Amino acid sequence: MYEIQLPLQQRETLENGLRLVLLRLPHLRSVSVRVGVPAGVLYEERSVNGISHFLEHLHLSASRNYPDRDAFNQQWRQIAGVRDGVTEPDFLQLAFLTAPRHTTKLIELVTEVMAPGHFSDELIEAERTLILSELAGTDASFKLPGVAGDAEYARPPAGTLKSVARLRPSEIHEWDRRLFDPRRMVVVIAGGFSEQDVEHARESFGTLRTSSASPPPRRASSPKLSLPDIRAGETRDQMPTLWLGWVMPPNASPQCRAATLFLSHVMDAPTAPLWEAVRYQATSVYHWSVDEMRVGDLRYLWVESALPGRQRNSLVRTLLEIFRDLCEPAGAREWFDHAHMNFLFGIERSFDEPHALAARILSEEIVNDGGPPFAEIIDAVRRMTPESLAASLRQIMVPERFFLHYTARRPHWLQFGLRRILAQAGIR
Known part of the structure; x- marks a missing residue:
């Protein structure tokens, strides 16, 4: 069994309640600092949809000691941050992110950024104008595939033109x-x-003061999935997209979480059967991609493909066949x-990329708060077998938790192609 040497993680909680996770990698020439707070549409009231995204913009544009945007930017240029x-x-x-020699200054700046209450009305209106221009250039009709109705999971994280304008x-x-309470x-x-x-870091982050304001509760524990589980929708995107999604079981084990990590690799790795299926179809242009997305209890694998219809059918059919095989160890x-x-x-190589590694650990700490630590999930990946993988997937991919969603300019392709492909792949 291949042994992964996980970086030693040091966890502690400061007196003000802030949780600090340290991963010292002395051989690296960069330092990453990532700050996370539970926020977004699952915590927002309907009347303030997009306010978390608005605050993200503000906290990256000014700080407690540098409320002016130009002066704030100058501080970052000094440390090449x-x-x-x-x-x-x-x-x-x-x-x-910065170089190790600037870590002290970086920690000071991040502490100032994290402190609430330093935004002028002028800065707020400037950021509002920027956000509205961004929203005007995006597809405001997009929502998470497979989610029904207008519940929290279905709302856009950045808000809408109307909701942002009235904040x-x-x-x-x-x-x-x-x-932003520590x-x-x-x-x-x-x-x-x-x-x-x-x-x-302990001294600087420890100066952040707790707030008397009540923290917002999480407003959705699990999404309501739309039925039927095969759906189509319009999009402005150039590439048709197939979404395969599932809802994680409550208190999912490290084995279940390891299985979801493994899925995205299996679909996109150069040695995977998916590559073999399209090797001779995709010429010199990269016509397709597979990626993973996690939203609360939802997990997605989404596949974008600009291949012509017949070749795209072959790609999707192979993808679904892999899912079928994964649930059967043989x-x-x-x-x-x-x-x-x-x-x-691939996991071990990520230990040389502190920014990506810190992002993954931060996500596990916040999204899976109270769940298995990242080290346990990686250990479950290391011990994985075809039998254990299939058993974990059978816990996840049950009809009431699993769905397919196809999005394209011409969604009628679904009626003529996807159902036949599902039947050929032995899924339905």
Whole structure:
């Protein structure tokens, strides 16, 4: 059995309630700091849809000591720092990266960024204009595939033109205090930092004050799936997309979570059967891609393909056949060992990418709060066999938890092609 040497993780909770996760990797020449808080549409009230995304913008545009955008940007240029953010339906993440020699300054700047209440009305309106312009250029009709109705899971994380335009500065400040409380924060630091940097992080993050504002409760425990489980929809995207999704069981085991990690690799790895199926169909252009997406209890694998209809049919049919084989150990055994070994190598290589590694750990800490630690999930991947993988998938892919969703410019392709492909693949 291939042994993965996991970086030693140090976890602690500061006196103000902030959770700090440290992954020291001395051989690396960069340091990543990621901040996460439970936020997004699963915590927002309907009247303030998009306010978490609005706060993401604000916290990356100014800080407590540098409320002016230009002065704030100048501080980041001095340390050649990179900053970014993302708002998912269930958490907000701020990401920062710099060289080890600038770690002390980075920690100070991140602490200032995390403190609420430093946004001027001028900055709020400037960011509102920017967000509205972004929303105007996107497909506002998009919602998570497979989700029914207008529940929390179905709302756009960035809000709508209408909801963002009506957000009042007083609401923004109130939600800033409710969301950015150190008792709700997780900070992950990964890379080539020193012991002195750790002490500085404890001291600096420990100065963040708790808020008297009540934290917003999570408003959805599990999504309501739309029926039937094969659906079509219009999109402005150039490439048709097939979504395969499922809802994780309550208190999912490390084995179940390991199975979902393995799925995206199996579909996109160069040694996977999917590549063999399209090797001679996709010429010199990369015509298709597979990726994983996690939204609360939902897990998605989505496949984009610009192949012509007949070749796309073959691609989708092969994809569904792989799903069928994965649930039957005998069908997966022929290629499992090779794919499993490559997956373990890929995980180990990620230990040299502190930014990506910190993102994964932060997600597990917030989204799966109270669930198995990341190290246990990786250990379950390491011990995985075709039999254990099939058993885990059979727990997940039951009819009431599993769905397919096809999105294209011409959704009538679904009626003429997808049902026949499902039958040929032995799925339905």
